[in-house]
Structure formats: structure tokens, C-alpha cells
Amino acid sequence: xxxxxPLVILLLPLLAFVLIIFIGKRLPRQGDWLATGFMAVAFxxxxxxxxxxxxxxxxxxxxHSITWVVVGSQTINFGIMIDNLAAVMLLVVTLxxxxxxxxxxxxxxxxxxxxxxxxxxxxxxFSMLGIVLTNNILLMYVFWELVGISSYLxxxxxxxxxxxxxxxxxxxxVNRVGDFGMFIGIMILFFSxxxxxxxxxxxxxxxxxxxxxxxxxxxxxxxxxxxxAVGKSAQFPLHVWLPDAMEGPTPVSALIHAATMxxxxxxxxxxxxxxxxxxxxxxxxxxxxxxxxxxATIAITQFDxxxxxxxxxxxxxxxxxxxxxxxxxxxxxxxxxxxxxxxAGLFLGAGSVIYAMHASLHKLHDHKTDxxxxxxxxxxxxxMPVTYWTFLxxxxxxxxxxxxxxxxxxxxxxxxxxxxxxxxxxxxxxxxGFAVAGLTAFYMFRLLILTFHGTPADDKIQSGVSESPFxxxxxxxxxxxxxxxxxxxxxxxxASSGWFYGAIERPLSVVPELLQxxxxxxxxxxxxxxxxxxxxxxxxxxxxxxxxxxxxxxWKKISADALAKRAGFLYKGSINKWYFxxxxxxxxxxGSHVVMRALRWFDETIIDGIVNGAATVTTxxxxxxxxxxxxxxxxxxxxxxxxxxxxxxxLSRIQSGKVQTYLLYVIFSFLILFVFFM
Amino acid sequence: xIDPGLTHFLIVGAILFALxxxxxxxxxxxxxxxxxxxxxxxxxxxNLVAFSRFxxxxxxxxMIGLFVIIIAAAEAAVALAIVLNVYNRYNTINLDQxxxxxx
Numbered sequence: 001x002x003x004x005x006p007l008v009i010l011l012l013p014l015l016a017f018v019l020i021i022f023i024g025k026r027l028p029r030q031g032d033w034l035a036t037g038f039m040a041v042a043f044x045x046x047x048x049x050x051x052x053x054x055x056x057x058x059x060x061x062x063x064h065s066i067t068w069v070v071v072g073s074q075t076i077n078f079g080i081m082i083d084n085l086a087a088v089m090l091l092v093v094t095l096x097x098x099x100x101x102x103x104x105x106x107x108x109x110x111x112x113x114x115x116x117x118x119x120x121x122x123x124x125x126f127s128m129l130g131i132v133l134t135n136n137i138l139l140m141y142v143f144w145e146l147v148g149i150s151s152y153l154x155x156x157x158x159x160x161x162x163x164x165x166x167x168x169x170x171x172x173x174v175n176r177v178g179d180f181g182m183f184i185g186i187m188i189l190f191f192s193x194x195x196x197x198x199x200x201x202x203x204x205x206x207x208x209x210x211x212x213x214x215x216x217x218x219x220x221x222x223x224x225x226x227x228x229a230v231g232k233s234a235q236f237p238l239h240v241w242l243p244d245a246m247e248g249p250t251p252v253s254a255l256i257h258a259a260t261m262x263x264x265x266x267x268x269x270x271x272x273x274x275x276x277x278x279x280x281x282x283x284x285x286x287x288x289x290x291x292x293x294x295x296a297t298i299a300i301t302q303f304d305x306x307x308x309x310x311x312x313x314x315x316x317x318x319x320x321x322x323x324x325x326x327x328x329x330x331x332x333x334x335x336x337x338x339x340x341x342x343x344a345g346l347f348l349g350a351g352s353v354i355y356a357m358h359a360s361l362h363k364l365h366d367h368k369t370d371x372x373x374x375x376x377x378x379x380x381x382x383x384m385p386v387t388y389w390t391f392l393x394x395x396x397x398x399x400x401x402x403x404x405x406x407x408x409x410x411x412x413x414x415x416x417x418x419x420x421x422x423x424x425x426x427x428x429x430x431x432x433g434f435a436v437a438g439l440t441a442f443y444m445f446r447l448l449i450l451t452f453h454g455t456p457a458d459d460k461i462q463s464g465v466s467e468s469p470f471x472x473x474x475x476x477x478x479x480x481x482x483x484x485x486x487x488x489x490x491x492x493x494x495a496s497s498g499w500f501y502g503a504i505e506r507p508l509s510v511v512p513e514l515l516q517x518x519x520x521x522x523x524x525x526x527x528x529x530x531x532x533x534x535x536x537x538x539x540x541x542x543x544x545x546x547x548x549x550x551x552x553x554x555w556k557k558i559s560a561d562a563l564a565k566r567a568g569f570l571y572k573g574s575i576n577k578w579y580f581x582x583x584x585x586x587x588x589x590x591g592s593h594v595v596m597r598a599l600r601w602f603d604e605t606i607i608d609g610i611v612n613g614a615a616t617v618t619t620x621x622x623x624x625x626x627x628x629x630x631x632x633x634x635x636x637x638x639x640x641x642x643x644x645x646x647x648x649x650x651l652s653r654i655q656s657g658k659v660q661t662y663l664l665y666v667i668f669s670f671l672i673l674f675v676f677f678m
Numbered sequence: 679x680i681d682p683g684l685t686h687f688l689i690v691g692a693i694l695f696a697l698x699x700x701x702x703x704x705x706x707x708x709x710x711x712x713x714x715x716x717x718x719x720x721x722x723x724x725n726l727v728a729f730s731r732f733x734x735x736x737x738x739x740x741m742i743g744l745f746v747i748i749i750a751a752a753e754a755a756v757a758l759a760i761v762l763n764v765y766n767r768y769n770t771i772n773l774d775q776x777x778x779x780x781x
Contacts, residue, residue, distance in 0.1 A: 657780030660703055660711070660773060667699070 002062035002082045005049050009090065010080075010129045012042045013097075017122030024115035035118040036101040039125065043094040046087075053087045054503050063135045063199060076196060081135030084503045085333065089132045089267055092337050093260050095482075096344045097125045099475035100255040103348050106471035107251050107355055117157060117249070124150035128260050131267065137186050137225075138196040140268070144182070144228065147264060148175050151256050155248040167244035174241040178231020185224030188217060202274050206510040215277065215515055222280035225272055226287075233265025233317045236291040240580050242314055246306040250351030253306060258313050258347045259340035266320045266336050273329060274507045277515040282426070285325025285417075289432040292318030294578060296439035300446070301564075301575040304372050305350045308447050312398065313343055315436060319413055326429060327517045328416025328527070329506035334495060335413055338405035338488065342397040345479035349391040352468040352476065353377065353451060356384060360464030369461070374447065379456035383465045386473040388452045390480040395448045397483040399441035400542045405483050407538075408495040410437060412527075415534035419526035430534075434541050441545025449553040493535060496528070687728035695721035708761050708771040712754065719750045 016038040024031040065079030101121060108117055127150055130143030149172075156168030190196060192211035193204040211217035229235065234242035245257050256262070269276075269284065276284070292315045299311035316339050323332030350372075357371035369376050381388045397406035414437065417430040456462030467473065481487075489498025509516045517523075551557040564571040573579065654665070680686075694717055701714025723743045730739025765771050 655780060657777030658773060664703055667703075 002049075002053070002057070003064040003080055005045055006080050006082055006086075006090070006133050009042045009045050009049070009094065010126065010133055012038045013122040013125035013129065015122075017119050017126060020115055020119035020122060024119055027115075030115035030118070032101075032105050032114070032118050035122050036098070036105065038122070039094065039098045039101050042125075042129075043091075043098045046090045046094040049082070050087045050091045053082065053084065054499065058084065058503065065135065065197070068139075074194060076138060077136055078139060079135035079197065080133050081198070082133070084505075085267075085270060086132050088333075088337060088500075088504065090129065092263075092340045093125065093128050093132060096255055096259040096340055097121070097128075099344065099348070099478060100251045103254070103351065103472050103475045104249070104251040106469045107351050108249060111249075113157065117154075120150055120153045120157075121252075121255070124154065124256060124261070128264065131264050135198055136196045137189065137198060137201070137272075140271070141179075141182065141186060141228075144179065144232070144264065144268075147232070147261050148172060148179070151175075151245070151261055154252040154256060155245045157249055157252065158247070161247065163244075164247040167241075167247040171241040171245045174238050175231040178227045178229070178238050181224045181227025181230075183228075185221045185227065188212075188221040188224065192217075192221075198271060202510045205275050208512070210512075215512065218275070218511060218515070219277045219279045222272065222276040223283055226269060226276075226280065226284055229265030229268045229321070230287065231265070232268075233262050233321065234291075234314045235265070235287050235318060235321055236294055237580070239291060239295065239314045240584060243307050243310040243577070246304070246310050250306065250347060250354055253310070254344045254347030254351065257310065258343040262313060262317055263320075263336045263340060266317065266324065266332065269321065269324045270329065270333050273324065274510045276509075276517075277511050278517045279515070281325045281327065281517050283325075285322050285420070285426070285429055288318045288320070288322030288325050289429050290318070291315070292322060292436045293432050294318075296436045296443070297570075297574050298577050299443045300439060301571065303374050304370075305353065305374050305377075305447065305451060306347070306372055308374075308443060309343070309346055309350055312346075312440065312444065315440060316343065316398070319410070319433070319436070322429065322433065323413040323416055326416050326420035327506065327523050328413055328420075330501055330504045331409060331412030331416050331495075333504055334488065334500050335406075335409035337500070338397070338409045338483070341479050341482040342394040342404075342406055345390060345394040345476060345483060346398065348472070348476055348479065349387050349394060352384065352387045352472050353380065355468055355472065356380075356387075356465045357461070359466070360461050363464050364460060366461075369458075374450040376457050376461065377451045378454045379452070379462050380465055381452040383462065384452075384467045386467055386476060390473075390476040391448060391452065393480040393483050395444045399444050399546060400437055400538055401441075401546075402539060403485055403492050405485055405488050407492075408485055408488055408498075411493075411531075411535050411538050412495050414538050415527050415531045416523075418530045418534050419523060422530065423522065423526055434537060437538055438541040438545040441542040442549045445546050445549030446553050449549060453554055494531065496531075684728055684732040687724060687732075691721045691724040691728065694718075694724060706772050706774055708764065708773055709758075711773065712757050712761070715757075716750060716754065719746055719753075722746060 013035075016035045020027075020031040020035060024034075027034060061081065061083040063079060063081040065077035067075050068078035069076040101118070104117065104121070108114055111117060124147065127143045127146035131140055131147060134140045134143060152168050152172040155171050156165050159165045159168070186196070188211050189201050193201050193209065195201060195204070205218070211221055231238045242257055242262065246253055248257070295311045295314035295318060299308050299315065302308045302311060316335070320332045320335050320339070323329075323335060354371050357377065361367070361369055361371055393404070397404035400407045400410040414430065414433050417433045421427045421430050485492045488500050489495045491497050495501055506520060508520065552560050552563065567574075576582070656662075698714045698717030698719075698721060701717060702711050703714075705711050705714065723746050726739040726743040726746070728739075730737065730743070761771055764776060768776055770776070
């Protein structure tokens, strides 16, 4: 059952993709019901699978492989593995994907490429499920790239827009940078252990085998594989693609760039967690922390509703990565799950707002006003009650307010970082963690207030706004329900007693003892001792952030402009996204221009010089050879001809045509012979 | 009076042959060349008959002489016909002007 069922779940979206791409246009409603229906079946099966797995086979790992490719003496397997991690992730992916499918039926209505859109959603779901289900890192890499390409196709869905096609290119290329590192990491593992299967790699390391016999290589392999996660999960320094990816349709942003694809990086780190050394984990933790801080500080000043959400996604992903890095494995993965629900909800809510804004602007024949800019919104609360209340729940969840799912997971992460710092002295990590928690609460409530509260920026636009249709509000309500604590733990103030903590346990490290991160028991002991402190601190900080947001934007006690002026260069840096894009432009684009110019010079002077020189030499040689040909060879040939000609002319004189002359010759010849022989 | 012998006849034949040869080589007119040919044939005839008279060959030489006369008559007929045709074609029977085979 645990081999066939996941395979069915995996292949359903692929089937939907194939059917829709080939015959979608001929199906009624362009086949959206097909994709959605298949996804619903996949979701049902995943739910059943998870429940069965957790109730009946909680501690078992089901892994099954068939031979896929045989290369020389190596065989590469196609394998499916179901453990608790995969089962939970499977449910998250299918659920969010299903809700996004349903939402898209409303949001993408009347789109020019409606059918293709649902097809690619199917392809994406298939690839994402492949990442989740595989037991083999090469196969994971294959699905990883498939996810990349479907993300590329969906970001560039409106490819007539130059910015959309540029964003798609940027996402794909930036991801390739990370994937390159991941590929090297995979190759290091393969050349050391001649296997791609996680199980074999882990057991080889546990048996004391190290890549190329050195601990450094093991750390390097871990960090290189993490590079893939840096790309996909938009971690510093490769986070620049995610905000641009918001050019895609909003449901796509919800599915791919909030809930699932970007979480694939976190999932990857969770998968390879047992083989990560303490050094690799420390790097991972710091990368996560830097990402969380940078993204949160940028999100504060953005005005595009989707850009704010994009930066908050990067920031939350940084949280998850940091959590895994400090060893708070369960907390990190739990944050992935809770974040998937409330961030997908936030994006769908934003989609609902943008949809309504578009409709209103369309009625006014206004094509200049930006439908995504919060400065054009305000006061939408009364017009869109369902969207508002669900958005509020999501905002509370991401801010880490008690009774929400986000509180549970974020609290555990913060406790984890605090515990880590008490064990190892890296106090910067919890400091950043708490700071980012406060920033998150601040910018999320800023977004909520600017969008829904206050006075409308433009009464005409506001009066044209109306609540979105049911296909769009139902996913919001479902996700809002899933953002409450009860689904994860019955204790609203601690996740550790819930089913989630029971199901997802931090795997034992397989690396040599000296290189291991803080031991399981020590770490969890430290976590439980600092848990209350962390919880109180995080509640206070979230409350502080929310209070700040209200006093600046709702009650206008503090002027935002004055604050911005006071912050000076910090404000400028934040609104310019800390100049990452500009730095990359200068460094990589201009850098490559310089290299290209140098190469062009090289091409034009050296290569062309060699070619032209060769041509000159050849011309010279052929001139000599031509001279020899013309004068010596032709001379010989012509000389022969001339000689024959001259001789012929000479001899032809005796052929006078006069018979009498011939006769005379005969007689003379006869006389001569006569004289000789007589 | 000298009794004519074989030598005398041969000398006459030789003179006749030389005259014919001279006519063939030096005459421009084709008819004249043909007449030279006839002279040579007759020189040969004189020789044949002379040899027939003064040696043991009895009448064989005279028989061949008769043959030669007949053949010479036929040859003259054919040759004159050729000359006529040549004249028709070239409007001349001057051998110097009939030099189509000049190399």
C-alpha cells in the first residue's frame, strides 16, 4: 500500500498535465475541473495515507526502488520512500495545490491561456510531489529541476509583459546558480559512496566512511547540497529572484512562491539532515538568520502588496532554515507546514484583493493605477469582509500571536535558537530571531492596516470593490481554519505535546561523533528549559510590533515619514532592497560585460589576427606555388607542346601535296639506298 | 654494221624509262604525266621483249608484254576518267594547283 498509493498520488497530476496540454482546449471549461478533480483525489489519498501512516505504522519507513538506469556497473534506482516527513509534506503539497486550483478557477477566469495554466499547475504539482516522495538524491535533483521549469513557465505566464518574462528568466538563472552547487554536492556523495539513495549514503557515513576520507569534504558536501536549498528557498545571497517572481499570477505565487516550491529547499535540508556536520549546520543557521533579517527589513518599506508578502516569505524561509541549522528540526519543519497554510492564505487573500481592485479599476476604465499598490487601497474591510477576516487570521498567525499555528511553530524556533545559543554561545541567532519576529508583526499589520483599515485612497475605486466569488473565498476560509492551533497541537502554548512533534522527530545524526551537532537529548533539554522565556519574549515582541504598526498607521500617533527621515540611510537601504539587485547588476552584469569586452578584444585581435595571419601566409605560399605552376610546370608542358608544334611545322613542309615531289623523294631515296647497298 | 644485241635494246629501254620519268617529274599537265607513265610502261615492254628474244625465256616475256599493253590501255582509260573528274572539280589539270593534301 505504501508503494502503490504514493505512486498514484504522484502520477495523478502528471496525468492531468498530459491530458490538459494535449486535449485541454477541447474539454468543457478548458479542463479546469479535470485538474482540480485529480488534485482533489490526490489530496484525499494523501490524507488517507497520512492518517494510516501515523496511526498504524508511525515508526516505519517504507522505501521501494526499481532499477531505472544501468550505466556500466552502476545502477540508478527510481525509488519511492514514505516516512512521516514525506507523508506530512505530501498532505501539505496536495492540500495547498488543491486550494490553489479551486481559487484559480475564479482568479484566472477569462485568462487567454486558462487551459495551459492548469496544465502547468499539474506539472508543478507532479514535480513537487516527486521531490517529496523520492528516496534518491539524483531523482530529487531531477524533480528539483522540473519544479524549476514549471515555476519558470508559471512566472512567465503573462509573457507578453516584458517584466514577467524577465522575472521568469531571473528566477530560473538564479536558481541554476544554487543548483550547480547542489549538483557538485551530489557528485561528491556519489563518487564517495557510489549510490544516490539517501539510505545507502547515510549508512555508509555511519559506518565511518567519509567522502575522500576527510571530514572537510563531508561538511563541503553538506554545504554544497544546501546551495540548492539557498537557490530554491530564496536564501541570502540568492534571494533576489523571489520578489520578482511576483510577476506571475497570484495563485501561482501562493502555491509555488509561498507554500511549496520555496519550501522544497527546507525539505531538502530536512532530508539530508542526518549527514550534516556541526560546521555545515552552523553555516546553514547563519545563512537562515541573515536571510530572515534582510528580508524583514526590506518588507517594512515596500508598498506592493505582493512584494511585502514575498519578502515576508523569504524572511520566514530564513526562519525555517535557521531552525534546521540550530537543530530545531521539528520546529523548522513545523513552521514549513504552518507557514504553507497561512502564507498561501495571505497570497490568496492578496489575490482576492487584487482581483477586486482590477475589477473596480476596469469598470472605471482606469489602466494607470497600480492594482497591487497598497497606497491605492485602504478601507476595503467593509467591502470584502471574508477576505478581511481571513487575512486578519493569517496576519495574526504569521505575527506569532497565541492561539494560531504560527505562534506554535515560531515559538519553538525561537526557543530552539535560544537553546542553541546557551549551548554554543552564538547569541546573534536568537537576537536576530526575536528582532525578526518583531519586524514581522510590524510589517504584516502595516500591510493589513494600509489595505483594509483607514480611509480609502480613492472613493471611486473603493466603491467599485466587491467581495470575490465563492471559489475564491472558500480556499481562504479553509486555510484560515488551518491557521488555528488545534490542527497541530491541542495545547495552544506548546507544540511539543501535539501529534506533530510525535510524528516528526529529529533524525539521529550519522556523522562521526566529533562533528555532530549538539546531541539530541542535550538540545531538547535546553529547549524545554528556555521554552517559557522564549514564549513570553516572543509574545511581548509580537505585541510590540503590532502596537507599533497600529500607532504609526492606524492611529497615526507617530508619523511614518518622520520615522523614515529619522532612520536616514537605513530607510533608504530598505526601500532599495539593500541594493542587492544593483550590486548584482554592477558585479555580475557589468562584470560579465567587462569580461565579454575583454573576450571580444581577444577575439578580434588575437584570434582574428591568427586567422588573418594564417590567411596571409597561405596567400604568400600560394603565390609562390602559383609562380612555380605558371612558369615551371606550365613551361615544361608548353615547352613539350611547342617543341612538337615546331617539329610538326618543320616536317609539314615536306608534305607539299604535290605527287610529283613525293615521287622525287622516292627516287632520291631509292638512289641513295642503291648507292649504299650496291 | 653492228649486230644489235641485248644491251642495245636495254639501253633504248633505259633511255625511254628516263624520258618517261623526266616527263612524270617535270610536267605540270596531268595528261603529260600520264604520257610519261605510258613511256615507262613501254620501256618495261621493250625490256621484256628483249629479254624474251635473247634469253631462254622463249615467249613468256612477249606474253607479259602483251598483258602490259592491255593493262596500259585500261590504265589510260581509268586515268583519263580521273583527270576528267579532277578537271570538273578544280577547273584545272595543272598538278601544282591540285595541292589539297599539303601539310
